[in-house]
Amino acid sequence: MPSAWLSTHLRAARPRVLAALNRVFGDIDLAEDAFQDASLRAIRSWTPDRLPDDPVAWLIVAGRNCGIDTMRKRRRETLTAPEDLEPAFDGVHPEATLSEALDHSVYRDDILRLLFTCCHPVLRRDQQIALALKVVAGLTVEEIARAFLVQPKTMEQRITRAKKRLQAARLPYEEPDAAGRTERLSAVANAIYLIFNEGYSASQGPELIRGSLCEEAIRLARLIVRLFPEEPELRGLLALCLIQHSREKARIAADGSAVTLDLQDRTLWNRTLIAEGNVLLEAALRAARPGPLQIEAAIAATHSRAATYADTDWEELDRLFRALEHVRPSPVVALNRAVVLSKLKGPAEALDRLERLAGPLDRYAGYHMARASFLADLGRREEARRAYEQALVFAGTDVERTHIRSKMSEPVST
Amino acid sequence: MLFSVLIYASEDFIDALSPEEYASIMQKHGAFHEHTKANRSFAAATKLMSTGTSVTINREKDDFVVTDGPFAETKEQFMGFYLLDCANLEEAIEAAKILPLDHGRIEIRPVAFFEGADFKNAERLVINAS
Numbered sequence A: 001m002p003s004a005w006l007s008t009h010l011r012a013a014r015p016r017v018l019a020a021l022n023r024v025f026g027d028i029d030l031a032e033d034a035f036q037d038a039s040l041r042a043i044r045s046w047t048p049d050r051l052p053d054d055p056v057a058w059l060i061v062a063g064r065n066c067g068i069d070t071m072r073k074r075r076r077e078t079l080t081a082p083e084d085l086e087p088a089f090d091g092v093h094p095e096a097t098l099s100e101a102l103d104h105s106v107y108r109d110d111i112l113r114l115l116f117t118c119c120h121p122v123l124r125r126d127q128q129i130a131l132a133l134k135v136v137a138g139l140t141v142e143e144i145a146r147a148f149l150v151q152p153k154t155m156e157q158r159i160t161r162a163k164k165r166l167q168a169a170r171l172p173y174e175e176p177d178a179a180g181r182t183e184r185l186s187a188v189a190n191a192i193y194l195i196f197n198e199g200y201s202a203s204q205g206p207e208l209i210r211g212s213l214c215e216e217a218i219r220l221a222r223l224i225v226r227l228f229p230e231e232p233e234l235r236g237l238l239a240l241c242l243i244q245h246s247r248e249k250a251r252i253a254a255d256g257s258a259v260t261l262d263l264q265d266r267t268l269w270n271r272t273l274i275a276e277g278n279v280l281l282e283a284a285l286r287a288a289r290p291g292p293l294q295i296e297a298a299i300a301a302t303h304s305r306a307a308t309y310a311d312t313d314w315e316e317l318d319r320l321f322r323a324l325e326h327v328r329p330s331p332v333v334a335l336n337r338a339v340v341l342s343k344l345k346g347p348a349e350a351l352d353r354l355e356r357l358a359g360p361l362d363r364y365a366g367y368h369m370a371r372a373s374f375l376a377d378l379g380r381r382e383e384a385r386r387a388y389e390q391a392l393v394f395a396g397t398d399v400e401r402t403h404i405r406s407k408m409s410e411p412v413s414t
Numbered sequence B: 001m002l003f004s005v006l007i008y009a010s011e012d013f014i015d016a017l018s019p020e021e022y023a024s025i026m027q028k029h030g031a032f033h034e035h036t037k038a039n040r041s042f043a044a045a046t047k048l049m050s051t052g053t054s055v056t057i058n059r060e061k062d063d064f065v066v067t068d069g070p071f072a073e074t075k076e077q078f079m080g081f082y083l084l085d086c087a088n089l090e091e092a093i094e095a096a097k098i099l100p101l102d103h104g105r106i107e108i109r110p111v112a113f114f115e116g117a118d119f120k121n122a123e124r125l126v127i128n129a130s
Helices: A002-024 A029-045 A057-076 A094-101 A104-118 A124-135 A141-147 A154-171 A178-200 A211-227 A234-247 A271-285 A292-306 A314-327 A331-345 A349-357 A365-377 A381-394 A398-408 B011-016 B019-037 B089-096
Strands: B001-008 B042-049 B055-060 B062-068 B078-083 B105-110 B113-116 B123-129
Touching: A002 A029, A002 A057, A002 A104, A002 A124, A002 A154, A002 B011, A029 A104, A057 A154, A057 A271, A104 A178, A104 A211, A124 A211, A124 B113, A141 A154, A141 A211, A178 A211, A178 A331, A178 B078, A211 A234, A211 B011, A234 A271, A271 A292, A314 A331, A331 A349, A331 A365, A349 A365, A365 A381, A365 A398, A365 B078, A381 A398, A398 B055, A398 B105, B001 B011, B001 B089, B011 B078, B019 B042, B019 B078, B019 B089, B042 B113, B078 B089
Parallel strands: none
Antiparallel strands: B001 B078, B001 B105, B042 B078, B055 B062, B113 B123
16 A cells, blocks of 8 residues: 555544544543554555555544553653553454444544544634644644744744643543533534635735645534534535635635635636535425524525526525524624625615624625625725725735735726 | 446545645546446446535424434545446456545445436436346
């Protein structure tokens, strides 16, 4: 087997193995080290003809033994190793026993615990994203640093601080009840969506899309949907990511500039992703437990169904944004409603709605862009120009700035 | 005789593939298509969406119950299948060797009955094993 395939096996097994090791050791650092050691053992002993039947179980056993060795070494310096650190699996093919013992429900709880720990509310959002990518997805510190355009050292510190914060918080090790589980799943879903969004509309730097972040987010979303298919918000999350990601090729012009939804070549949309997203959403909605991610997915799906921008079902979008405003009110959602309103009732009414959002959105480029476009539609050119200039001030990426400048030079529509 | 070529793989593994690795797997499927179309054994190819999209229908007393997810949790998942019209099992086995076999498993199972439809013309195609 070429070593590339081996590393793919390790990458695929990582979330489940690390989750189990985290349960065994109750310590993410030790679990990560143990996984690393187990991976080295795998590289030495796995061959194309001798891949274990269950690589995940093999790695858990190996990682457990490696971790126990590490703990013994640490303790030998202070006290003798307690009996309860003896490895429980000493058979010839220990993973066979473990493989059967590790049924679906154990994986579910382990992975949820690991993900929730990485996305814990005591952590800042950027810490949640960094930790989830490092620990669960297995990206290197360098890769994460590159995705966020910071120095590897900065990212290393961010991750170290996040781990310290988790230790300081002394999270209780407990099985969540139904409400607690829903809360955890919701925190995890939000963190995965943050990762996707960071890739989808990179908030800083020269590139608009950082595809690898979108793909890692989709991989995590697929994993968690596989484990919790009965949770409609998770299917909503995956549907949302897939439908947004379907536009990847249409969103960037050949010269690297951004193409907005109204101007995208819809034949470039990935229909396979759209189909999967739509059917996931339909399956999610059957549960009749709507949530913000399902509504956002429905919004994305409504766009995906329109053959051209002119065919967009604005009435449906208005209903969906109203629903979203109800379950998760935010100034950005209100801004989006105003844009939909401009299509239904014209720019004057939309502008009126928008002006009321000035306070919370004053430092948000999208707000000034929408305002500028309504003003331009109303023929108020000078005010539109000033609004575009405000948008330029708050734009985070070069792509965004180029886009605003091109809008500024457009002739005013009448 | 019609043979089904059933493909099983771990979705965790498929999701972890790099674009290059995915391309090299698809290349083998491409070669399989080419080979079976050239010798006219190709009958159908079906690739399934992820098991995350699955629902399972059960009957409970007089009611239908639709649960989310596949009917069984397995380490490897059913990914899709080909149908081949081959003279014998040996020919089907030879063709299947072209497929990517390093990851996942491939099962060949003869078809007892097949009915297909041309979706556009609604013409039926019926094949019985005999």
